[in-house]
Amino acid sequence: MNNFTNLTIKTAREKLDKKEFSSVELTKYYLEQIKKHNDRLNAFITITEHEALTMAEKADEKIHNGESTPLLGIPLALKDIYVTKGIKTTAASKVLENYVGHYDGTVVKKLKDAGVVILGKTNLDAWAHGSSGENSDFGPTKNPYNTDYVPGGSSSGSPTAVAADMALAASGTDTGGSIRLPASFCNVVGLKPTYGRVSRYGVIAMASSLDSIGHFTKTVEDNALYLQASAGGDPMDATTPPVAVPDYSEKLDHGVKGLKIGVPKEYFIEGLDPKVRELTEKALSWYQSQGAKLVEVSLPHTKYAIEVYYIIQTAEVSSNLARYTGVRYGDERSVFGDEAKRRIMLGTYVLSAGYYDAFYKKAMQVRTLLIKDVKDAFEKVDVMITPASPTLPWKLGEKTTDPLSMYLSDIFTVHANLVGIPGLSVPIGFVDGLPVGMQILGPHFKEDLLYQVGNAFEKEHPFWMERPVL
Amino acid sequence: MSKYIPIIGLEVHVELKTKSKMFCGCSADYFGKEPNTHTCPVCLGLPGALPIPNKQAIEWCIKIALALGCEINLFSKFDRKNYFYHDLPKGYQISQYDLPFGTKGSIVLSNGKTIGITRVHMEEDTGKLSHHETNGVKTSLVDFNRSGVPLVEIVTEPDFHDAKDVVEYLQMLRSIVRYLDVSNADMEKGDMRLEPNISLSTDPTKLPNYKVEVKNINSFRFVDKAIAYEIKRHEEILERGETPIQETRGWNENKNATFSQRVKEEANDYRYFPEPDIPPIRHTQEAIDELKKTLPELQTEKIARFTKEYSLPAIKAEILTREKSRADEFENAVKLGQEKGISPEQIANMIINRPDDLEIHVNNTIHVEALLQRVELENKREEISEEELKLVIQKVIADNPKAVEDYKSGKESVIMFLVGQCMRAIGRKVDANIVKQSLIKALT
Numbered sequence: 001m002n003n004f005t006n007l008t009i010k011t012a013r014e015k016l017d018k019k020e021f022s023s024v025e026l027t028k029y030y031l032e033q034i035k036k037h038n039d040r041l042n043a044f045i046t047i048t049e050h051e052a053l054t055m056a057e058k059a060d061e062k063i064h065n066g067e068s069t070p071l072l073g074i075p076l077a078l079k080d081i082y083v084t085k086g087i088k089t090t091a092a093s094k095v096l097e098n099y100v101g102h103y104d105g106t107v108v109k110k111l112k113d114a115g116v117v118i119l120g121k122t123n124l125d126a127w128a129h130g131s132s133g134e135n136s137d138f139g140p141t142k143n144p145y146n147t148d149y150v151p152g153g154s155s156s157g158s159p160t161a162v163a164a165d166m167a168l169a170a171s172g173t174d175t176g177g178s179i180r181l182p183a184s185f186c187n188v189v190g191l192k193p194t195y196g197r198v199s200r201y202g203v204i205a206m207a208s209s210l211d212s213i214g215h216f217t218k219t220v221e222d223n224a225l226y227l228q229a230s231a232g233g234d235p236m237d238a239t240t241p242p243v244a245v246p247d248y249s250e251k252l253d254h255g256v257k258g259l260k261i262g263v264p265k266e267y268f269i270e271g272l273d274p275k276v277r278e279l280t281e282k283a284l285s286w287y288q289s290q291g292a293k294l295v296e297v298s299l300p301h302t303k304y305a306i307e308v309y310y311i312i313q314t315a316e317v318s319s320n321l322a323r324y325t326g327v328r329y330g331d332e333r334s335v336f337g338d339e340a341k342r343r344i345m346l347g348t349y350v351l352s353a354g355y356y357d358a359f360y361k362k363a364m365q366v367r368t369l370l371i372k373d374v375k376d377a378f379e380k381v382d383v384m385i386t387p388a389s390p391t392l393p394w395k396l397g398e399k400t401t402d403p404l405s406m407y408l409s410d411i412f413t414v415h416a417n418l419v420g421i422p423g424l425s426v427p428i429g430f431v432d433g434l435p436v437g438m439q440i441l442g443p444h445f446k447e448d449l450l451y452q453v454g455n456a457f458e459k460e461h462p463f464w465m466e467r468p469v470l
Numbered sequence: 471m472s473k474y475i476p477i478i479g480l481e482v483h484v485e486l487k488t489k490s491k492m493f494c495g496c497s498a499d500y501f502g503k504e505p506n507t508h509t510c511p512v513c514l515g516l517p518g519a520l521p522i523p524n525k526q527a528i529e530w531c532i533k534i535a536l537a538l539g540c541e542i543n544l545f546s547k548f549d550r551k552n553y554f555y556h557d558l559p560k561g562y563q564i565s566q567y568d569l570p571f572g573t574k575g576s577i578v579l580s581n582g583k584t585i586g587i588t589r590v591h592m593e594e595d596t597g598k599l600s601h602h603e604t605n606g607v608k609t610s611l612v613d614f615n616r617s618g619v620p621l622v623e624i625v626t627e628p629d630f631h632d633a634k635d636v637v638e639y640l641q642m643l644r645s646i647v648r649y650l651d652v653s654n655a656d657m658e659k660g661d662m663r664l665e666p667n668i669s670l671s672t673d674p675t676k677l678p679n680y681k682v683e684v685k686n687i688n689s690f691r692f693v694d695k696a697i698a699y700e701i702k703r704h705e706e707i708l709e710r711g712e713t714p715i716q717e718t719r720g721w722n723e724n725k726n727a728t729f730s731q732r733v734k735e736e737a738n739d740y741r742y743f744p745e746p747d748i749p750p751i752r753h754t755q756e757a758i759d760e761l762k763k764t765l766p767e768l769q770t771e772k773i774a775r776f777t778k779e780y781s782l783p784a785i786k787a788e789i790l791t792r793e794k795s796r797a798d799e800f801e802n803a804v805k806l807g808q809e810k811g812i813s814p815e816q817i818a819n820m821i822i823n824r825p826d827d828l829e830i831h832v833n834n835t836i837h838v839e840a841l842l843q844r845v846e847l848e849n850k851r852e853e854i855s856e857e858e859l860k861l862v863i864q865k866v867i868a869d870n871p872k873a874v875e876d877y878k879s880g881k882e883s884v885i886m887f888l889v890g891q892c893m894r895a896i897g898r899k900v901d902a903n904i905v906k907q908s909l910i911k912a913l914t
Contacts, residue, residue, distance in 0.1 A: 239746075327556055
């Protein structure tokens with residue numbers, strides 16, 4: 001059998017076209033990997049072996065007929081919050097344990113049209129509530145680099161699957177950091193696109209004004225290909241503006257010379273793990289050595305971001321989860337896990353008469369200030385770079401009894417969701433065998449610029465090739 | 471006269487007749503359709519589905535607001551109204567809270583009273599529950615065909631003091647939405663749902679400290695009755711020195727009475743917040759001005775013009791303008807009739823007084839040519855003296871013994887033959903009806 005470990009979407013596509021292997025062979029390899037590792041890692045909730053092989057056969061037929069589109073025949077996994085027609089869609093909650101999707105959402109449709117192979121549905125913190133993956137009603141996912149540690153969440157299964165070679169790439173969602181944080185914990189590339197860049201239609205809503213639909217890949221280049229297939233305005237999602245989709249691969253090799261990279265001082269604070277800080281600063285120095293200019297910027301309202309986020313997000317959660325009643329879905333609402341209950345109660349409270357002005361309205365006002373902070377910063381710099389997480393991955397169980405410390409792990413990521421800007425998490429090394437990532441933030445709809453900056457670093461520092469030993 | 475003054479406000483829901491629903495592409499024409507056949511992930515509230523607002527519905531809502539003299543919010547938005555009910559699949563209704571499309575309008579009744587319009591806003595309808603008992607087992611079923619059908623809610627100030635004014639307001643409102651061609655306003659099909667809120671006061675300048683809402687009434691007559699019933703009920707309670715309970719009541723048409731549905735201790739907490747799935751809606755003043763220009767002449771304006779321009783009595787103008795199409799037919803006939811020297815009033819009379827004339831009224835439309843011919847004919851009729859007619863009839867009876875015999879033996883259709891003989895003998899255009907009546911008299 002071929003050694004597929006260092007395959008990327010890009011190289012797999014070339015080899016598929018050259019008939020070095022077929023999509024069916026590739027798919028079988030990943031299904032094999034899933035069977036081998038899933039018991040330990042718990043990355044997948046549902047494995048769609050039969051559907052995957054059918055899709056792979058179709059892809060091979062197309063390849064045979066000379067078709068060569070960027071994702072044709074590529075085996076992927078979907079966070080189990082993407083509604084899939086005829087396939088279980090659980091959101092990792094017991095409430096939807098046996099729920100089978102009635103339709104394919106826009107991204108799933110686009111991916112199917114692009115000829116991908118869907119291997120299965122990956123684990124997550126139930127309803128995407130969490131930063132570690134431990135809130136899944138179907139058990140936590142383990143970090144493939146050290147199974148005593150969390151892979152990060154809420155998209156826990158997708159980056160784990162990519163890192164552990166159980167899929168070539170995978171989709172996730174990012175409402176407060178749920179792609180960028182686990183990407184950094186699992187040594188993969190993760191993009192949270194601009195709000196509205198990728199349609200939310202057919203992805204179970206967590207917090208509608210914050211949810212972004214993005215992807216995990218091994219490399220920056222792969223991520224650009226994945227976004228290319230999923231981005232764009234959607235008549236089924238009123239929050240996707242008709243902004244033209246650029247060629248995301250075009251600027252990959254443009255380098256960083258002359259770029260102004262902002263370093264927000266509020267992100268390099270006490271509480272930031274010194275080793276994470278060190279690696280981030282090392283990456284920043286490298287950029288400087290390549291001719292980029294480092295500029296200190298300030299996002300003065302950063303300290304309010306978590307509070308604002310936990311008001312707006314819980315308010316929207318409380319409303320979005322209202323539809324999951326026993327009459328429609330078969331279980332009493334007491335079946336919701338503790339975290340969902342906590343958020344439903346918080347959100348209901350902040351929207352209640354008499355509290356709305358003090359909480360929700362105030363939070364929306366501060367959100368406007370946060371938007372202004374970022375706007376001001378991007379008048380001075382092209383992108384900003386921060387750590388993706390203030391800490392290294394933590395041990396399973398370490399924070400489960402302390403929701404507040406769990407909430408604080410999103411401190412560097414929620415800002416982008418509140419403002420709607422894109423953020424790319426790129427691996428920058430390891431500390432004690434645990435992966436660390438940096439976050440590159442850019443102005444609205446400038447994903448191509450993030451890829452340009454990320455790719456420059458990755459080409460010189462291919463950390464993605466350091467595969468976990470399983 | 472009672473010492474109490476009724477204080478009445480109204481909430482009216484009008485269902486629009488758009489092709490598709492408010493937030494999805496499903497057909498909004500749900501009435502009488504097989505349950506749950508006009509549905510999709512959006513109006514079923516399935517996981518992951520998102521609403522797309524219907525532009526036509528928004529435009530029509532704004533047209534209603536403009537016709538009611540409202541100010542239009544150039545910056546508007548949708549909000550979520552969170553509450554639980556089995557006919558509400560998302561657990562919230564998409565509605566409008568603090569920035570409705572229209573606010574601060576008014577409407578003037580025929581007696582000169584002005585009724586303030588508080589707001590005109592857009593929302594979505596719910597599904598429909600039905601309760602059954604099969605083999606002794608009680609079941610409740612939900613039909614989501616109606617879920618997401620566009621609804622416009624029109625709220626008045628508590629400016630009514632009389633049920634008759636309420637009914638007139640409702641008739642005017644129904645006429646407006648029909649003139650705008652945005653709703654069928656068919657009461658039988660629930661296109662208009664009426665909710666009066668009623669209280670009694672001894673001081674007309676002060677609102678009482680309670681209010682009773684009667685929900686979901688589907689006929690003007692029932693509104694009239696419900697208000698009368700409530701006024702009497704409140705009076706009795708107040709006379710005992712008590713205050714009626716603040717509550718929501720329903721109307722039982724079999725018992726001709728209202729009944730308590732839900733006691734409101736305090737206002738419901740719907741936890742409104744801006745609908746994050748739909749960006750705010752912005753309109754320019756120019757676009758609103760343009761829309762305003764497209765508003766048709768409404769019934770009240772037409773009545774005023776008809777009485778002035780065509781010297782019609784108000785009552786006739788009112789009848790002719792109840793349906794916009796009828797008013798248009800009338801004006802068309804007036805225009806064509808002018809050349810033939812036919813007066814508008816003659817045309818009005820012909821339309822109003824001959825509702826059973828099947829040559830003029832064809833399939834609920836006016837056959838204008840037939841109508842004008844008829845008027846012309848009647849105008850041309852010449853007089854005939856009773857004496858002359860009597861002589862002619864005697865002669866025709868004598869000359870046609872067979873026909874007379876047939877008629878007498880029951881063959882009534884023969885009469886028209888005899889009328890024709892008379893007309894020929896007279897040799898002038900006289901009223902055939904008069905001839906016929908006289909003939910019949912002579913033959914019996």
